[in-house]
Amino acid sequence: MSVPTISVIMPTHNRRDVLLRTLDLYRNQTLASAQYEIIVSDDGSTDGSEAAVTDFATQCAFALIYSRLADNAGPSVARNRAMMLARGSILVFVGDDIFPERDFLEQHLVWHREVYPDERAGVLGRVEWSEELGSTPLMRWLETEGTQFAYGRMVHGQVLDYGCLYTCNVSVKRAFLERTGERFCEELRFCEDSEWGLRLAQWGFELRYNAQARAKHFHPVSLSSSLSRMVALGRSTEALAKVSPTNFRRMINADRYEHRPLLAKMLSILLHPLAGRFLYRPLAAFCERRLAADRIFAICHASYFYRGLASKRLWHNDKAAG
Template identity: 35%
Template sequence: MQITVVIPTYNRAEVLRKTLHAYSQQTGDHRILEILVVDDGSKDHTQTVAAECAELDRRVRYLKQSNRGLAAARNHAIRKAEGELILFGDDDIIPTPNMTAEHIAWHDINPEDNCGVLGYVPWLSELRPTPFMKWSALYGPQFNFGYFVPGKELGFQFGYFCNTSVHASFLREHGTFNEAFKTYGYEDIELSYRLAKKGYKLRYNPDACGYHNKYETLNDAIERVEKLYRSWPEFAQTEAGYQFLEMWRGGKQRPANSVNQVARKMLAPLKSLAIPMLRPLLDTHVPLPAWVYSQVFYHYVTSFATVVQNTEKLVPTV
């Protein structure tokens, strides 16, 4: 099996350059047939960067489209891909030298076309990520890698498509991304749900590691989640959105955190004073207990319950 790497991008030319350079340095049995850069209507020098990288690595192919969003960009690549496998990356996910080879190795062991592989996405160490950032990637609100067991099949709600490999034939037969999602968020979970109904099995391989080349402050994290919530009205109208909501209501999305529940009770009488005092510490390298990150972050971000309430009429009843 050969693999097509798909990298959608928008106005991040120099970030893209670093990522493409890392793909050109892959080692082991990576079997990269092509690297498709899908430019979603960038206004910077993305095309120039792609052309320069293609001079150094002939596997780089540049695809251009009008600004139609991430879902449309990925679908564009699916239509053009020539590899039997498609590895979905992002322009700011820098692969470790063996990342692609690790994806290939797991597909060699599990060659069925309904098998997918999710790799690990920690922060790029040279950015000096804060303890808050590390917590966010392991236990939310960025990712939930801290809960995953290598080789374990994952639920559709963890179908991140930033470092995931899937059989191209399975996608083309059973579903691609819903292009009604024009902005960031939920388009990958929605597709994962539809694929799962057709037998899709996503497993976690932490050795297929790609570093997230992005620094995120507390304010950045809050803004990202608020942006995600703006896609909830579209997601709420899908069957996947209904099932996601039912899981949330049942408290099944992540293990219950008794420590966090105790902390919530402890902080309640002092919350108005304690939370503002703790907030600046989240952007420092001072390590704090996980419950502090949770309490401070979810104090400032709009609650998911409020988001759901505001769109309740959109959620299907069956």
């Protein structure tokens, strides 16, 4: 059996139907099927994903490896397990709801082999919302300027900050990971990608943006689901603060407020959970499908993030956060 050049790392949890749709799109890649493998790392699914993927594997030309964790341990554990099984020299990290364009893998390969062959070079591809979901002002903000992605501020070929290491569409050379020994922190369920990116950057990792490595994100989102995610993100940062104080301080903009107590106090008032619930959320709900209200979306999401942060007492314990 030939050794593939690319290993696609795809964690999943209880999303059998969309997972099968995603896998089906990899049948039509412009790369020869022998050049890539897909490793589905099942994070303890209970929806029949195992049987569905096992059956799919008998019908596709590319190598499809299925690995299942006994319990839901989080995406970091799932990715680390898949990395242990990978045979390719290039690891492409994707989500189970990321629909690749036909030349998706070829774009990653060409940039690693021909454009930026240095071992330390990685590639971030472009992700847009699937047309099937429609597009709202809120979704466009989340994609281009918001709390989820920042593609609106990127330029093709640009070197990106480690915070832009989005594991829905990013690739890294396996030799670099083997030399550095860096894996995802298994204590983290949120922010694990940027925390990993920070450690890689300390080894000289350079993340380049390839706007042509395109994929569609099939993940319905609403204001309610997006704000719930922000609360969960805020609560999860207790683990991040312990694992990576630098990354935590960056997330809460600590350096901006550390020596400006008045500004920090104003921030704590502006982002108070009551303001988020009774002022910003109604405004954001009004704008969600009507207006491109980026500033309203931004302050509303920030308020809900700090609600989760305050529930863990991190907001009040860190003076820099106000």
